[in-house]
Amino acid sequence: MRKDNQSSVSEFLLLGLPVRPEEQSMYYAVFLGMYLTTVLGNLLIILLIRLDFCLHTPMYFFLSHLALTDISFSSVTAPKMLMNMLTKNQSISYAGCISQVYFFLFFGDLDSFLLTSMAYDRYVAICHPLHYTTIMSQRLCFLLVIVSWALSCASALVHTLLLVHLSFCGDNTIPHFFCDLSALLKLSSSDTTVNDLVILTVGSVVIMLPFICILVSYGHIGATILRVRSTNGIYKALSTCGSHLSVVSLYYGAIIGLYFFPSSSNSNDKDVIVAVLYTLVTPMLNPFIYSLRNRDMKGALGNILSKGTRSS
Numbered sequence: 001m002r003k004d005n006q007s008s009v010s011e012f013l014l015l016g017l018p019v020r021p022e023e024q025s026m027y028y029a030v031f032l033g034m035y036l037t038t039v040l041g042n043l044l045i046i047l048l049i050r051l052d053f054c055l056h057t058p059m060y061f062f063l064s065h066l067a068l069t070d071i072s073f074s075s076v077t078a079p080k081m082l083m084n085m086l087t088k089n090q091s092i093s094y095a096g097c098i099s100q101v102y103f104f105l106f107f108g109d110l111d112s113f114l115l116t117s118m119a120y121d122r123y124v125a126i127c128h129p130l131h132y133t134t135i136m137s138q139r140l141c142f143l144l145v146i147v148s149w150a151l152s153c154a155s156a157l158v159h160t161l162l163l164v165h166l167s168f169c170g171d172n173t174i175p176h177f178f179c180d181l182s183a184l185l186k187l188s189s190s191d192t193t194v195n196d197l198v199i200l201t202v203g204s205v206v207i208m209l210p211f212i213c214i215l216v217s218y219g220h221i222g223a224t225i226l227r228v229r230s231t232n233g234i235y236k237a238l239s240t241c242g243s244h245l246s247v248v249s250l251y252y253g254a255i256i257g258l259y260f261f262p263s264s265s266n267s268n269d270k271d272v273i274v275a276v277l278y279t280l281v282t283p284m285l286n287p288f289i290y291s292l293r294n295r296d297m298k299g300a301l302g303n304i305l306s307k308g309t310r311s312s
Contacts (some may be wrong), residue, residue, distance in 0.1 A: 041287035052300035113148035134185035
């Protein structure tokens with residue numbers, strides 16, 4: 001079965017973005033700038049957290065992993081899309097397409113688990129501030145990250161193993177700029193009932209369950225804030241959660257809108273635009289809305305710049 005699959009379809013054709021040919025150059029420049037901003041912005045976050053001892057806290061530990069995940073998540077799709085736009089070559093090999101599906105799911109799920117870990121960190125910091133150091137120990141932080149990586153790997157592996165057992169005979173055109181799992185299932189000539197069932201069940205575990213945990217965490221945070229009569233206390237609590245809540249809204253809003261409320265078969269353009277939002281736009285904005293506007297991150301950047309100026 002596997003050999004037949006590979007012999008019948010050796011490559012897929014990615015239709016790319018729904019833009020006119022004369023606009024390709026402009027969009028190429030825009031998306032190249034977005035991708036470079038994503039990589040450089042998140043690398044800066046990792047560098048600042050690594051170099052500044054004051055940022056060696058659980059919140060910034062999770063943030064550094066989130067930044068690394070955002071770089072990897074964008075790198076799964078953006079370079080191939082940009083290369084296709086530049087060379088006008090829409091093909092991607094069978095093995096390359098399957099690999100893209102795996103790593104896309106892996107880093108997408110990892111984002112979800114890391115955001116949940118960060119929400120728990122904020123819950124402990126605001127609702128149990130006196131026990132924060134004890135609860136959010138280094139051991140627990142490492143455990144949360146390791147479990148996030150393990151669950152993401154397992155989830156992506158299940159989808160990928162089921163995918164490689166499907167037959168692809170005939171149409172090999174994917175109306176997307178990357179190998180999207182749902183688009184591949186529509187192309188398959190095999191019965192995809194099991195795949196659809198696994199998407200529903202595993203998707204509920206890696207997407208909806210973490211989302212519910214985040215909502216519960218913020219429910220407790222909101223109740224705690226309402227009991228705080230100090231205006232400064234409320235402002236401090238909101239400032240530590242506002243950026244994380246913005247990232248959560250962007251991430252889950254796009255994914256839930258795309259995969260849990262799918263569009264009709266003749267509106268692929270909307271699906272592609274939403275995919276651009278969570279594969280390129282959200283990872284690019286994360287350093288700005290979560291980190292670079294943070295007072296601690298600005299202080300760390302200022303300290304490093306001042307040290308560099310003195311040394312020169």
